[in-house]
Amino acid sequence: MERVAIYIRVSKKEQAKNKGTDSSLAIQLKKCTDYCEEKKYEVLKVYSDVESGGNDDRKGFNDLQNTIPKKIYTKVIFWEVSRIARKISTGMKFFEDLEKYGVSFESVSQPYLKDFMSLSIFLAWGTEDLKQMSLRIKSNLLEKTKAGYFVHGNPATGYIRGKNKMIVPDPEKAPLILKIFETFAENWNLSETGRIFGKTRSDITEIIDNRIYIGEVVYKKYVKDPVDSKHRIKTKNNRIWYKGLHEPIVPLELFNLCQEIRKLNIKIRESREKGKPILLFSGLVVCTCGKKMFQTRRYHTNKAGEKYPYYVYLCTNKLTGKKHSIAARKLDNAIIEKIKNSKELLELNGIEYNENESIKNKLKLIEKELLALETERERIIKLFQKEFINEDELESKFNDITARKKKLKESQKHYEEEDKKESSKDNVENFEKLKYIIENYSEDDVVETRKLLRLLIKEITVVSKKPLKVNIIFN
Template sequence: MEKVAIYIRVSKKEQSKDNGSESSLNIQLKKCLDYCKEKNYEVLKVYQDVESGRVDDRKEFNELFESISKKIYTKIVFWEVSRIARKISTGMKFFEELELYKITFDSISQPYLKDFMTLSIFLAWGAEDIKQMSLRIRSNLEEKTKAGYFVHGNPATGYMRGENKMIVPDPEKAPFILKIFETYAETHNLSEVGRRFKKTRSDIVEIIDNKIYIGFVPFRRYVKELNEKKRKESRKNIKWYKGLHEPIVPLELFEFCQSLREKNMKVRASFGNAKPYLLYSSLIYCKCGHKMYQQKRKKSYETKNGKVVRTYYSYTCVNRKCRKVFSAKTMDKAIKDLILNSKELEELNQYSSKDKKNEEKKFLKLKNDLKLLENEKERVINLFQKGYINEEELDNKFKDINNDLKITKEKVSEFEKILNISTPKDIKILEKLKFIIENYDDEDIIETKKILKILIKEIRIISFKPLKLSILFY
């Protein structure tokens, strides 16, 4: 008697809900059990998944696959081959494993599937069928959106589902959304609106830019990144169509808010492209523990030749309770002197060379890891330069990379002491830093500032009078 495992699968939770014998999962199970009873097979276990056949990481499928090598079953029974997989590579790997351990299979609705050639054809057909199905679904959704229906899941805050799945204004939340638009039109400040309504600035931006509030519906496209299990919304590819629902926000108010947004973005862009004057801005930490940034001040003087305006730069603490302002000229000179006179450079030049083969492989791997981490830093800087990540994301990524660099460099130092290998000049941090400080040009200040962010973790102010500093390197 054949000892059988049954495998059944559906793609969506709705297909697995317990609606008696009408659910798709139950229909598959009934057909498989009836088939086994008719053939006089002994069913040892039923494996079932609620997951797309394009996903390899299915819990029950993986358990079934692992059981093949244990030879618990002599036959695997399923309704059709697409239940096993929608990907050719996954399906062929599964059936090759069955053949290796001489386990047979029965596809109830496809009894002619017995050889690998036929299997490969049907797996390819299944893969193509799922692509076509996806295209059909997407096309149907876009047509419904063009007709004015909201088709993408839960509606935005301020709306709710009404009759026939139409969206209608939520009587409790719609006035709240309208008030957000009115407040922004009054204050011209997204952060202030966020504070008043206890939301983040990005939340307010998402509301202000959402055309659903003036009667439009979005058609969103979703993309799947490499190594990602689920697809994500691509905000660049949103199409808007005139909807059938009632607007919450008057068109004039929405357009006024958008004009404010456009104006503010231009101001922020011009500020972002402006060349920073102070080299150490955002690297300096005040005594209170908060960062200090550059501030430009202008003072006018009356002279014999008329009125003269002079520009002064200073470092200002961002802490509202502190607001310490300090001369940039004095601060920059003190930092430069501290770097150029640092004795830490000597610690990087203590080693002589000697061959110790037992440890060289590990040492070379660590050196390679260092190069990879440095390359990752350059990649992150490029992303920042191209505007793909903001300054906060840049800082977070640098923290992670620099933490790994610190650990790797400590290990390199240990091996250098064992092997007595001289430290190459290209990894002498302070030597690099001294060269940069002595030779950088004002025209290159933006690039120099980015390099300093990689080399210097923080410049901490110990006291202002007299000025005492400490520098922490990565």
């Protein structure tokens, strides 16, 4: 039987609304004890806090946390995660302790939070509150940008933060920026300009395209599409620029001339240039041959000898020495399509939906082989009856069949589990989280986002190459 500690918490404001049995605290307690009764958990102690707003008013919580290492309780019950902690860091510390000492937990109102993993994903991304909060921050940034303030971290080279965090031209580097524009306007060549100033081609591209230098500020995060209400990243050419409050470094005419040159150059290069890959999935993808695939840069060389990078997912099979590659953009698109469409497909088909034909086929194959073994057994018995084989031979043949049968049964079990995982209800939630991550992913957060994806996804399997099909297996 589970030995349970219940934790309840309300703010003073919440508690003041109603008194006695109608108070928030009493209601929370009743929900938790009813839950424990239904589950037949033995409640040993109730810890509670009424927060007054000061710092030292979480005695109940602190007592509970101190008791965890003593392993008196096998489980902690609470109404919802936000009751444990308002601050994610406090909450994470608490749940890390639970994990460490093997104490489980249940959130009465959030039954899908079963373990530390789902919880950490939930805390980082899933909650409506957090969603709302990030939207609020975003819209504040937008308002500030519209008003002409630069809001995105460090300003571009050529500007520094001045008084009141306003950006001002850097007396040292601003003249260099102007010189870069002038040089490009003469030689029309990004790489050449880069060489002159000791920068890379992409550095120069960033600079030439950056409207900050003509006194504008950008709002470049995910933006809600007014047509379908989806959050999308604005591509480079689509970022929204507003008139800024800071001083321009480059005259508008020079900037526009450089942009015209860029357009001409892009037209020439367009047929060759490949899109930038999404680094999120590198190392999560497993090739049809079973090896992990990593994103690798390769180069095209044109007739003039100029090199252009493109990206592939590459596996290297050490056993066979063979390498397989898939264009990064194609595979990224396939993965994203899968993520975006999966939830709808799962729901449409009442979660019975199962796309992975290869697992179904493997199971069919195993079924056939098991039948074949049965037939073989009967054949051997007949051989023995007709005295074509002796007892020893019979026994060794039987042993062989038993071993093969055992192996087949094992892989049957394995694939049945995989199959279940495929169509489980959890997948709906997982895909929902993935979708949220992908839609809100910003290149600034690539490191954090990758961590989250690794918590959520076990692997992304390439099921077939032609047509390109992927399958996402969750942890």
